[in-house]
Amino acid sequence: MAQLTNMQMMAVALARQIKDGMTCIIGTGLPLLGATIAKYTTAPNAVLIFESGIIDGNPLEIPTSVSDLRLALGASVLWPQYRYLGFQNNAYKKGKIDLGFLGGAQIDIFGNLNSTSIGDYWHPDSRFPGSGGANGIATNVNTVIIMKHERRRFCEKVDYITSPGWIDGPDGRKRLGLPEVGPQALVTDLGVMGFDKETKRMYLAEYFPGVKIEQIAENTGFEMDLSRAVIAEPPSEEMLDILKKLM
């Protein structure tokens, strides 16, 4: 167990967010790995859906993208993209999607995400792909966010909001006309954060074995409540086996 890296622990924590029978939207990158692990361990009946229109895919290998033929294997339907977005847009009214998983380059204490650019938008220091499906997911469903835990990424104010979180507190979304869903958890390579029910501010919920709470505070560019943190459970042998096979 001692050899478990933080990245592996991150994938496990991610997989744990997917409970059996849930319907989840999965984005490219680490979410794909976490979802594949969940599917083979604790959540075999989870329904995974993707912005490419692949619905209920059953991958045997880690797909490289949300449109990879590896994901279409054993899928129930391949919708045109507009059908996917229609399903997603109706989800908060019908309660048909439990969680959406997404990543970003910067995040603030309310879970607003930047995956567009660092620095001035018109003269960026660093440019990223942009929204992809992330903005639609963040607009319409409850989300779990996945990021590397670094001080430069955890900012007082993100340089560009690509995907809205809780905006600036409990009334933020309503004021802007957004459905009242939002970030539920943030999984990093150091631990798991939650969002306070009342204030919608991020707090430390779990830290991974071998990680110190101070280390998390040092790597967070804003003041975060650390008082509720507990140590994360190590993964089961079964999950570990699958993880090693897939990673």
Add this chain to the structure above:
Amino acid sequence: MKSNNKVMNMKEAVSTFVHDGDCIALGGFVTNRKPYAAVREIIRQGIKDLYLEGGPAGGDVDMLIGAGCVKVYFNSYFANSGFTEVCRRARHAIEQGTILWEDYSLDVQTLLYHAAALGLPYIAVKNMLGSNMIDKWGIAAEVWEKDPKLASRKLMVTSNPFNPDEQVCLLPTPKIDTAIIHVQRASAGGICRIYGNTFVDVDIAMGATNCIVTCEELVSEDVLRKEPWLNQLPELVPDAIVHAPYGAHPAQCTNHYDYDGQFLKMYDQASRTDEEFIKYLTEWIYGTEDNDAYLEKLGVSRLFNLRVKPGYGYVPL
């Protein structure tokens, strides 16, 4: 009048339907069924000042931007996911300010193409509210207003006339001159069949003024008319049918071939610097006269090894 043979070679199709300053849209999704053979021909012909609707873009858009074909890029995403997380030529062009760009959510672009296919003037969405896509426009408001290729503005936020308490974002439907899609099967007359995900392909084909279809297999229409429920486009939509086997290489194509991981890794390296990219263009695009020459250069065994394995639909580990 309906013409029943729309078969052209790639040179002819591109020179007929893609001109300097046109707005074009490309089908496929990051590394899946991208119309690469047509992209290579656009680059060979040195077409400039394109207004490019990327949708879920990958190396296709990256090559066009890197080769200097693009003036305005309408973006929602650009990555050869799993190989290049941010396409490097497009990134470089934005960071250096050598192209104009505008950012959208992929859902919004998808819906804009659907609106184009349905002939609707604009869309009303909740997406993008609360994001900087609403207030930070890549293209200046006065350029939106003046450029006849663009609508008068990127978007506007207003209240829903039927429910004044609700805010909505309105966006104008894009005016696409030519859509280019790659399909598995087409007849000479233009019936098209796509296997696997259709992504935004049918919508851009129907929403654009002109449509170029490149295909893996040019088949007799009898084959396609036997099971019309499997077809996506009638003869009435495409304007050019181009036979281009492996025309999505290095992307994947359902029932035919997987992506070429080795090639995508090579491209990742080649797109790092101006010098390396020019070498890439010289060797793989300017240095190959057409799709046949490109395939010759790739070689038989390489192409053979990319063929999908039945039961999987890709090349398993």
